[in-house]
Amino acid sequence: MSHEERLGEAVLRRHDYGPGSVERLWSAAEVWQLFPPDKTTDMDAHLRAWCDRMAKLAPPADSACMVNWPSHDAHAIRAFLDHGFVPISILATRTSPPGEVVTVDGVTIRRAREADFEAVLGMAISTFDYTGLVSSPKRPETEELLRPQLKRQFEGDQLVWIAERGGEVIAAAECGWVESEPDSWAAELLPHGRWGYVNNVVTAPGARGGGLGQALMSLVHNEFHHAGAVGTYLYYNPPNPLASVFWPRQGYRPLWTIWEVRPASAIR
Structure with missing residues (x-):
């Protein structure tokens, strides 16, 4: 309201x-x-x-x-x-063409399946433990709010990718499509066109620093590009010492603060 x-x-x-x-x-x-x-x-x-x-x-x-x-x-x-x-x-955007897909030895990156839901949900919830330190405090009802949203994502376009090693999910990217067209809410923030939205990306703490996030996003960027996206966009918190370094390295440039x-x- x-x-x-x-x-x-x-x-x-x-x-x-x-x-x-x-x-x-x-x-x-x-x-x-x-x-x-x-x-x-x-x-x-x-x-x-x-x-x-x-x-x-x-x-x-x-x-x-x-x-x-x-x-x-x-x-x-x-x-x-x-x-x-x-x-x-x-709010940062990336409109440059994607480079080659990056790989990490021993790691498989693929679209998530129904059997991956609980693992992806657990990783998504864990992001709020960390972002609660640098932005909005984590709410007690975080899982209650997040579960149905992620469930709809799995049942819809399934724009969720995971990275796994030895059968264990160690990174995930939850994404979606946003149409910026005249008189839409998106047109207030984005140039017109079909945009890929990068909603939540998380790497397990023990798997950070090995290029896993870059490999995951290189595949996501390629898939969005080949599906006709004019670019991708996301939100990150400037006080976050991980996100504020990682996303500019992936080609994202600030548009709105x-x-x-x-x-x-x-x-x-």
Whole structure:
């Protein structure tokens, strides 16, 4: 559920993610998102007005103020920092042609099958143990929210790849298709076209550092390219010391930065 109001020349939209909403995996339960006018030159004024508005709303503890801003536009960054925002996530895209598929000795990379579901689910849940250290805290109901989403993925396009060694799943990539077309939500963030979305990629702790992630993604990039994708995109957390190094090495470039304050009452 969402609600919009005008805030001067900007638009302020409130999103409510109730119990059972998959968005709660990465989001606060109540999010106030600001949409500044294009090419704004006075972000500080918009944020001061926003701060005044939030002071009248008394938001709950499980809340956030959030704004998407072009990653390469530095003009607003000082204002974001001054008002308590941090760069919590980056939407990055990769549009370069894929290279050759990389292999790792003793490792098989393939599409996941039904029998792999529990192993992939366990690995997906484990990512929230780690990302909870660098972004949104892990929720107690993480498995409850994640299981049906992953189940639909297995029963649908099955865009889930795994890497296994000796019959053990040691890495997984859960992906999907997103159509960016006029008047769609995706068109607000991505150029028009059919995009491959890289949702969750995880390597078992004991298997990291051996090129496994690169090998897995080299196959994913090739399969998306040959299926007609204009490119692939994903979100990663800048404070994550693994993701912030790995994804740029795979050819991903920041497009949008998500600036956030939690709780929403902390905006200043």
